[in-house]
Every structure is written in structure tokens, then in C-alpha cells.
Amino acid sequence: MTARTVPVAALLAAALAAAFAGACSRQPDGGVQVSVIDHISMDGDKVLLRAAGRSAQIGPDGAIAIDGGALALTPAQQALGREFYQQATGMRRDGAAMGKAGAAMAGQALSTVARDLRDGNTDQTEAKIQAEAAKLEAQALQLCQRAQALRDAQQRLSAALPQFEPFARLAAGVGDDCRKR
Template structure:
């Protein structure tokens, strides 16, 4: 790689970091910090909050569900489906955080590699080194894409056993496909 391509590689790496780190957004709320997993799903404390149809459902780690603050009486099957939805949503949060950390680490590594290779006059392999780092990050991003589909399936199971959850079932089939196509 010649020195003329180096800014392009750095720009590409910075753009990837920004995209992957932005997969989850943080916003302040009266209850503390919430992490938005998908636009209508937020995680704060030990609750997953899902918005739909002008209502708000909260799902606890144990699968307990409340709609607009009113706890639902659930069968064991319904509670298990709620617990699975909770696990998939919080798993997506963890995956997104891991990508953000990996992206930041990759940006530092890329910058270090480019600077060292330019300084040492060994830029012929810089692009390959950067691409190898980017491939690792792409694979982590694909995990989030797969998690979207897994979360959608959990949503469908929950809706099948708990019809009251229907207004919150806003993850459509193929939602993760756009993400996969970019990888």
C-alpha cells in the first residue's frame, strides 16, 4: 500500500468504528441510563422496555411482564417466553457493547499500524493488516445481525403464547438482513 492510500484506510476504519459503535445508543432517562437495542426496545437496570401501540411493556429477567405498569398473570409457558425475549434483548446489548469496544481497539491498532509502517517504510503490507483487523470486526457485527433474527423469533414465540404482546411485536422478518447485506 502506498502512502496515498493511508488516509483512505484510516477513514474506512474510522467509519466502521462509528457505524458499529452506533449500533446501540444511550439516552438519559429519569430512571437512569437506558440502552436502545432496536428503536422500540430499551434496556435499563434489570428491565427490557418495549414500546408499541401507545403502550409500554416491561419484561424482567425472570420473564415477568407488566403492560403500562400493570403486572400480567402469566402461565409457566408465557413466563418462559418472556424470559427468552429478555435474554435475547440483553444479549444484543452485550454484543453491541463488545463491538463498540472492539471497534475502538481496532481504530487504535489501525492507527498504530499505519504510523509504524509509514515510519519504517514498510507500507506494502499495511492494507492487508488493516483488512485482517476489519474482518474480525465484521464477524462480530454479523453476530448482532444474527441476534436480531433470534430476537424476532423470541418475539414471535412470546406473541403466540401471549396475545397481549402483539402491539409490541414490531421486529419484522428480514430486519437483520439489511445489516447482513452490508457485511
């Protein structure tokens, strides 16, 4: 093993972690809740947010309910609710795609290593794995950009709708923090 194989091992570990990172939980009503990021999850076609014992729901049309009560929204506020919804569902979709890609990459890497060891062709094994890892890294950067876009949508929505402020918990620089990892 060369010193360069350490990053490959780390990328393989990250790929496996991404594959199993999606958080799902069964609800008492039989539904499944899927975690998006931090305090945001999906339940069916609704984005759910939690903060200090309170909850908010945002539907695909941008309709918002807080603690079970629907809010009367202006068209501009509803458009911001729709934007937040789209970014949150995009985050879930991108995260699921990355998890699948991570699992596929891990399987491919293991197959590549086994095949190259069996055939005695280990000269290019690391390069093959690095090429696959670069694809996963590109997806991770896209996920970081999505996290920042979700935070930006959160800020616009909370500025236009003060009742949403308690649910605006994504910190400034969330995309930058993500890219540093």
C-alpha cells in the same frame, strides 16, 4: 493508495460508527436507559418496549408488565418472556462488544498506519488492517444472527401472549437486512 484501500476506509468508518452507536439516555429518576434495537431498550435489569404510546417491561425472570400492570402468565408464557429477555440483553451485550472492538480496531489501524508510514513499511499495512476488519465483520454477523433470534423470540412470545402483539415490531428478515449492510 490502491483501489483496495477504499474498503479499508469504509471499514474504518464503520468501526468508528459502531464505537459511537450505543444510545444511552438519562431518565428523570436518575437511571440510565440503554437502547438495544429499534423500540427496545434496557433500564436497569428490565427490557423496555414502546409502541403507540404504550410500554411493556420484561424482567430477567420473564415477568411481563404492560402499561405498569403485571400480567398473569402461564409457565410457558413466562419462559417465552425469559427467552425474549435473554435475546434482548444478548443483543445489548453483543452490540457493546462490537462497539468496543470497533473503537479498538480504529485505534489499532491508526497506530498501524502511523507506525508503518514512520518506518517506511507500508507494503503490509492494508493486509494488517484487513485482518483486523475481518474480526469486526465476524462480530457484525454474530450481531445480525442475534437480531434474527430476537425477532424469532418476539414472534413466539406474541403468538402465545396476544397482549404482547403491539410490541412485536421487529420486521421479518431483520437478520437478513442486517447481513446485507
